[in-house]
Amino acid sequence: MLQIKATSSSSGKSAATAAVASDRPSGCTEGCTFFQSGACKTTELRGPRTKFARRQPVYSEGDAATHCYRVVEGAVRLSRILSDGHRQILDILMPGDSFGLEVADYFTATAEAVGEVVLLRCPRACIERRSETDHRRDLLVMLSRSLTAAQDHVAMLGHQGAKERVAAFLIKLAHAQNCGANQPLDLPIGRQDIADYLGLTIETTCRTMTDLKISQIISIPNRSQVVIRNFSRLEAVAEGDA
Amino acid sequence: MLQIKATSSSSGKSAATAAVASDRPSGCTEGCTFFQSGACKTTELRGPRTKFARRQPVYSEGDAATHCYRVVEGAVRLSRILSDGHRQILDILMPGDSFGLEVADYFTATAEAVGEVVLLRCPRACIERRSETDHRRDLLVMLSRSLTAAQDHVAMLGHQGAKERVAAFLIKLAHAQNCGANQPLDLPIGRQDIADYLGLTIETTCRTMTDLKISQIISIPNRSQVVIRNFSRLEAVAEGDA
DNA sequence: CGCCCTATTGAGATTCATCAACTGCGGTGG
DNA sequence: CCACCGCAGTTGATGAATCTCAATAGGGCG
Numbered sequence: 001m002l003q004i005k006a007t008s009s010s011s012g013k014s015a016a017t018a019a020v021a022s023d024r025p026s027g028c029t030e031g032c033t034f035f036q037s038g039a040c041k042t043t044e045l046r047g048p049r050t051k052f053a054r055r056q057p058v059y060s061e062g063d064a065a066t067h068c069y070r071v072v073e074g075a076v077r078l079s080r081i082l083s084d085g086h087r088q089i090l091d092i093l094m095p096g097d098s099f100g101l102e103v104a105d106y107f108t109a110t111a112e113a114v115g116e117v118v119l120l121r122c123p124r125a126c127i128e129r130r131s132e133t134d135h136r137r138d139l140l141v142m143l144s145r146s147l148t149a150a151q152d153h154v155a156m157l158g159h160q161g162a163k164e165r166v167a168a169f170l171i172k173l174a175h176a177q178n179c180g181a182n183q184p185l186d187l188p189i190g191r192q193d194i195a196d197y198l199g200l201t202i203e204t205t206c207r208t209m210t211d212l213k214i215s216q217i218i219s220i221p222n223r224s225q226v227v228i229r230n231f232s233r234l235e236a237v238a239e240g241d242a
Numbered sequence: 243m244l245q246i247k248a249t250s251s252s253s254g255k256s257a258a259t260a261a262v263a264s265d266r267p268s269g270c271t272e273g274c275t276f277f278q279s280g281a282c283k284t285t286e287l288r289g290p291r292t293k294f295a296r297r298q299p300v301y302s303e304g305d306a307a308t309h310c311y312r313v314v315e316g317a318v319r320l321s322r323i324l325s326d327g328h329r330q331i332l333d334i335l336m337p338g339d340s341f342g343l344e345v346a347d348y349f350t351a352t353a354e355a356v357g358e359v360v361l362l363r364c365p366r367a368c369i370e371r372r373s374e375t376d377h378r379r380d381l382l383v384m385l386s387r388s389l390t391a392a393q394d395h396v397a398m399l400g401h402q403g404a405k406e407r408v409a410a411f412l413i414k415l416a417h418a419q420n421c422g423a424n425q426p427l428d429l430p431i432g433r434q435d436i437a438d439y440l441g442l443t444i445e446t447t448c449r450t451m452t453d454l455k456i457s458q459i460i461s462i463p464n465r466s467q468v469v470i471r472n473f474s475r476l477e478a479v480a481e482g483d484a
Numbered sequence: 485c486g487c488c489c490t491a492t493t494g495a496g497a498t499t500c501a502t503c504a505a506c507t508g509c510g511g512t513g514g
Numbered sequence: 515c516c517a518c519c520g521c522a523g524t525t526g527a528t529g530a531a532t533c534t535c536a537a538t539a540g541g542g543c544g
Contacts, residue, residue: 108390140381154399157400158328191492203533434522442500
């Protein structure tokens, strides 16, 4: 299996290279809306932005946790390389999602831009300093959401088969994109990434998708799009009523 | 397979029955040290305590999230029942661990006492009200720790085989109990619980443990204890160098 | 046009789940 | 004290699902 090794040196300021706006080391000031609308997925966000190119690491596992981020445009994948060389994708972050919120000195996962990505970037010092209740609360909400997502992930990996996993993934994507039946659904990541997210091999992922295609539940116009033909049958597959 | 159905009605105040101390609905006051020493695992904690008997639910999935908790004595298991009836244990909480911190209206998992358990119980209103920076920060630390634990869990379930999972579980337990080689390690939960935590069947869990025993890596004096004979070999197994 | 990379399909090996039987221990009651 | 029961754990045999290795296809780009 093709294993994607860490695509960057694991040390140091991987994020600094593509900074678009200067980040004042003392924290984001009046302009920054990082904490605003913590519960809102689609908001115009002001404040220092940073752009990342395809495959560029935002930060790597072990880097000093100096900033936290929110996705404005594009998608980011959170992953870890396990000791056996395999990669586990912990989360796919879409616009509105926050990450890097760990209250720890060093990041415990690697964050990489999937395609072109625009991020809102907030120095950790900012969080320490800002004591306004609302901001703190928003931070709690974001962390809490990440926790629930991780627990959902655990539940899925624990006792579900390949069909259930792939179906659940497609449904989750459809919800995130607000995409109904018979509308094209964009896959933000490739097959290998999907496989690493679902804890499967790329082959099993492929086969399962073709099975769904043969069953007329989805169609696959091209490699980066899927159309859900029959939502309820897809949901049935996700529930294990295959 | 024996499936443990939710052991309580899924509605309402499952936690109230065994309350030892009265909980003032307006929040825990001066006496409560829920937030103190958020980073410390072994601390004397003051404040309202609650005792739970073996198998008693602390709260159930779907209950209103009115309180959060910290384990003082004993162990608590966090679990979900999946749509196919299977159970996934999300976490085993030991003394010092906090849970129920979700910033949501309803709990997304069930918490049950494994044996006799003593908990510290803090009304959610308390969190909303207390704006002291340190408390907020402690809450963030606790949530952050839960998130990292869940991500570790995901990484394990994603790409590891049965041997790796069981070995990693034993090592994790040993660390939690500060237990070295050739010392008896207490298993706080039974085989079925271990299996549900590791995403395996009880049979596979058993077999894997006997394999470890045959390999002289561990010994099993009785069903609730394990002795790690060779720590480094166990670690090797956990890393996949079986 | 040809190359590269990703995705797909095929065949065989391996692991784990499933179904089923049995063991060992603790408690209960004759 | 022993017989019995019940439960948690263990072991065995089998099959299904997934991984692995290998070959092929297809799309984008110089």
